[in-house]
Amino acid sequence: MKRLRDDDACPGALQVHQAADGALARLRLPGGMITGAQLEALAHTATEFGNGTLELTVRGNLQLRGVSDATAVADAAAAAGLLPSPTHERVRNIVASPLSGRAGGLADVRPWVTDLDAAIQADPDLERLPGRFLFGIDDGRGDISGLGADVGAHVLADGVALLLAGCDTGIRVAPGDVATALIAVARRFVEIRGKAWRIAELADPSPLTAGFAPTATAGATYPPVLRPPVGWITQDDAHVALGAAIPLGVLTARQAEFVAAIDAPVVITPWRSLLVCDLAEGVADTSLRVLAPMGLVFDENSPWLDISACVGSPGCEKSQADVRAEATRVAAEEDVDGHVHYVGCERACGSPPTGQVFVATPEGFRPVAR
Numbered sequence: 001m002k003r004l005r006d007d008d009a010c011p012g013a014l015q016v017h018q019a020a021d022g023a024l025a026r027l028r029l030p031g032g033m034i035t036g037a038q039l040e041a042l043a044h045t046a047t048e049f050g051n052g053t054l055e056l057t058v059r060g061n062l063q064l065r066g067v068s069d070a071t072a073v074a075d076a077a078a079a080a081g082l083l084p085s086p087t088h089e090r091v092r093n094i095v096a097s098p099l100s101g102r103a104g105g106l107a108d109v110r111p112w113v114t115d116l117d118a119a120i121q122a123d124p125d126l127e128r129l130p131g132r133f134l135f136g137i138d139d140g141r142g143d144i145s146g147l148g149a150d151v152g153a154h155v156l157a158d159g160v161a162l163l164l165a166g167c168d169t170g171i172r173v174a175p176g177d178v179a180t181a182l183i184a185v186a187r188r189f190v191e192i193r194g195k196a197w198r199i200a201e202l203a204d205p206s207p208l209t210a211g212f213a214p215t216a217t218a219g220a221t222y223p224p225v226l227r228p229p230v231g232w233i234t235q236d237d238a239h240v241a242l243g244a245a246i247p248l249g250v251l252t253a254r255q256a257e258f259v260a261a262i263d264a265p266v267v268i269t270p271w272r273s274l275l276v277c278d279l280a281e282g283v284a285d286t287s288l289r290v291l292a293p294m295g296l297v298f299d300e301n302s303p304w305l306d307i308s309a310c311v312g313s314p315g316c317e318k319s320q321a322d323v324r325a326e327a328t329r330v331a332a333e334e335d336v337d338g339h340v341h342y343v344g345c346e347r348a349c350g351s352p353p354t355g356q357v358f359v360a361t362p363e364g365f366r367p368v369a370r
């Protein structure tokens with residue numbers, strides 16, 4: 001998509017975006033990881049200073065809309081431990097395999113997320129990364145690499161592949177060197193990027209991997225994953241993770257409070273869903289019975305797993321329609337064949353890499369050629 005502006009207006013907790021429905025604050029959650037206490041704090045903050053909802057983003061982050069007091073939101077995030085570096089808060093964009101270390105995968109990449117996050121915050125040069133720059137860590141199951149992160153690590157049976165814009169460079173790194181390698185690429189991007197926000201915008205990305213020696217065939221890519229893991233998921237340690245899709249990524253503060261009350265680790269996924277992890281079977285069963293009637297979706301056959309939308313009207317002044325209302329109508333009344341995404345204007349915000357996109361026009365919604 002064509003870049004429309006040169007300044008980096010990507011919102012954070014300190015630099016909010018003035019949307020049509022008020023200020024928007026976005027909180028980065030490296031690897032999508034958040035504790036129950038932190039989620040509860042954000043739910044209370046959304047009730048007191050926002051519109052009463054938490055929005056899940058396609059990068060596994062959370063954002064508050066309709067913010068009436070941006071300073072109070074930032075203070076609440078800091079008090080909850082969600083704002084560890086004011087200088088780097090918008091560049092801690094890390095997506096990782098949500099079930100890593102719990103169910104499947106070739107490695108537990110959670111420590112890599114922690115190491116990478118610490119390394120980003122410790123590097124003063126990376127403060128200048130664009131807010132859209134994305135790090136990706138895939139534990140080998142192929143759920144993250146298809147998202148096309150700017151720089152990524154993909155676990156293989158015989159090492160870890162270094163990826164640029166979702167493409168295997170042929171470079172292999174040791175597990176203990178993953179954070180160092182990703183930071184090296186990010187630093188070089190800062191040096192050469194000019195006005196580019198993403199690696200895919202560079203005419204020649206080869207300087208980014210100077211000094212790395214390819215030892216394998218380059219060029220492999222991974223298909224995008226569009227559906228989240230939902231339902232009852234038995235972990236490798238016999239505990240249970242509950243996967244819940246959140247319709248249109250909008251989690252009410254009340255729903256968030258009930259999730260937080262389980263007092264278990266939560267992972268926000270890049271598919272606008274969440275995982276409640278490390279549960280005993282009895283706790284999982286009770287939680288499922290409470291959360292499902294509240295609107296969290298645990299059914300893998302639900303149409304909500306295949307429908308998404310931008311914010312639309314009235315949240316976005318550029319939108320031609322209430323796209324969430326249209327998406328809700330389709331979910332209730334029509335059969336969905338593959339993933340469909342509804343947008344309010346030609347910018348097509350939040351569009352997934354594959355699937356059908358419908359854009360609002362004065363005459364109704366029309367499909368977008370992809």
